[in-house]
Amino acid sequence: MNTPTATRLRAANASVTVLSNTPFVTDWTRRYFGSWWNAFEVPAESVCAGPLVTAGIDDGKYAETLALVTNGPHDDVTYAKAKLLLVRDGTGDVTGVSPEEGLAYRSDQLGNHVAITGRTPEALALASARIAREVIRAALLRDGWTLLHASAVVHEGQALLAFGSKGSGKTTTALLLARRGARLLANDRVFVKPVGGELRLLPWPSAAAVGLGLLDALGLYDVVRRRLQAGERLHPTQHQEVTDALLADRREPLWEPGGTRERKVQVFPDQFSTWFGMELAAGGNAATLLFPRIDPSAAPAVINGARTLNEADFMSGVTEDRYPDHFGISQGINGGGGDVARATVADRLAQLPQHQVVLGHDVQANADFLAKLTDVG
Incomplete structure (x- = not known):
C-alpha cells in the first residue's frame, strides 16, 4: 500500500x-x-x-x-x-x-x-x-459568488468578458486577445462577486474545448500536432477521432453523429502556457463586456443591436447537465448562484461598457480589431 x-x-x-x-x-x-x-x-x-x-x-x-x-x-x-x-x-x-x-x-x-x-x-x-x-x-x-457563462481575459488587472451561445465567438475572442498579450482567465465560465466597488472574477478550471478549424486559424494546429507526435497527451476526455485527425493532419471540423455538436480538441489548463505561450490569470476585475458574433463574410466591426445579458449568460443546474449534483454537494443552491447574488451581478455588469461586435474569418484582421477596441497589445 x-x-x-x-x-x-x-x-x-x-x-x-x-x-x-x-x-x-x-x-x-x-x-x-x-x-x-x-x-x-x-x-x-x-x-x-x-x-x-x-x-x-x-x-x-x-x-x-x-x-x-x-x-x-x-x-x-x-x-x-x-x-x-x-x-x-x-x-x-x-x-x-x-x-x-x-x-x-x-x-x-x-x-x-x-x-x-x-x-x-x-x-x-x-x-x-x-x-x-x-x-x-x-x-x-x-459565499455569494455567481458563475457566468462567459470567456474572459485580463489586461492590466481589468477583465474583458465575452458572452454568447455556442459558436458565437466567445472562445475565439478570448484566445485572440490572449495571443496579443492579455492573460487568459476563462474559456467558457467564470466566477464573479461584487467586492466593494469592483466585480471580482475567479477562473473555473476546466479542459478547454477548441475546434480543429479554430486551432488551425489561430496558428496553433501544428504546435499541437508536433506535441502529440512527440508522445505528449491532451486531456483524456478528448474523443479518439480528434486525436487521430490531428496525427493525420486533418484540419476540417469533426462532428458527432447527427452533425449538431462538434468534436473538439480538449486542452489542459497548463497547456495554454506550456504549449501555446499564453499567460493565465488567477483573477481580475470586470471592466468591459463583449458580445461577439461570427459572420464569415464580414469584416470585423462594432455593430448596433439590442443584445443584453440574459438568463443563458449565467450557469445553472440546467446548463451543468454533465455533472448533476447527485452527491448533494451543492446543498440545493442553483449551479449559477443564488437569485439575489445573480440579480446584483447582472445589474452591476449592465453598468459596464459593452460592445456588440461581428468577427469574420480573417484571423489577423479580427485580432487587430479586438486589440484596438480593448487596448490590448
Whole structure:
C-alpha cells in the first residue's frame, strides 16, 4: 500500500483537500488546478478537518460496492456522460457506482466528505478532480459568488468578458486577445462577486474545448500536432477521432453523429502556457463586456443591436447537465448562484461598457480589431 499523499485547493475563501493512496491522483490535482487556483501539497497526517475527497485504488472494495448497489433497489442516472447506479440510505448518505468507468462513490449527507474507489489511476484522478471542483464551486456560491457563462481575459488587472451561445465567438475572442498579450482567465465560465466597488472574477478550471478549424486559424494546429507526435497527451476526455485527425493532419471540423455538436480538441489548463505561450490569470476585475458574433463574410466591426445579458449568460443546474449534483454537494443552491447574488451581478455588469461586435474569418484582421477596441497589445 502506498503512503497517502494530500493536495489542498483554495479559491478565495473556499478550500478542499484531496487525499489518496495513489500519488498520480494528487499530482493530477495539482497540475489541473494549479494554473488557476491555489493547489499545494500538504502533509497527509495533518488532514483532519474541512471538506475532503478521499480517493483510492481498491479492486476488492469496488467489486463489493458494485454488488451491494446492483443487488438492491437503485436509480439509473447519468454523470460525466456515463451511467451511474445510485442508492440513498436512510441517513442521507449516497452511494454510486459507474461500471463503465470502474468507479464507486460514497458521499455523506452534507457533501463534506466524498470517498471514491477506482480500478485505474487515470479514471480515479479525473473523478477526484471533478468532485473537488464541485466542492469549491458549492462553497463559493454559498459565499455569494455567481458563475457566468462567459470567456474572459485580463489586461492590466481589468477583465474583458465575452458572452454568447455556442459558436458565437466567445472562445475565439478570448484566445485572440490572449495571443496579443492579455492573460487568459476563462474559456467558457467564470466566477464573479461584487467586492466593494469592483466585480471580482475567479477562473473555473476546466479542459478547454477548441475546434480543429479554430486551432488551425489561430496558428496553433501544428504546435499541437508536433506535441502529440512527440508522445505528449491532451486531456483524456478528448474523443479518439480528434486525436487521430490531428496525427493525420486533418484540419476540417469533426462532428458527432447527427452533425449538431462538434468534436473538439480538449486542452489542459497548463497547456495554454506550456504549449501555446499564453499567460493565465488567477483573477481580475470586470471592466468591459463583449458580445461577439461570427459572420464569415464580414469584416470585423462594432455593430448596433439590442443584445443584453440574459438568463443563458449565467450557469445553472440546467446548463451543468454533465455533472448533476447527485452527491448533494451543492446543498440545493442553483449551479449559477443564488437569485439575489445573480440579480446584483447582472445589474452591476449592465453598468459596464459593452460592445456588440461581428468577427469574420480573417484571423489577423479580427485580432487587430479586438486589440484596438480593448487596448490590448
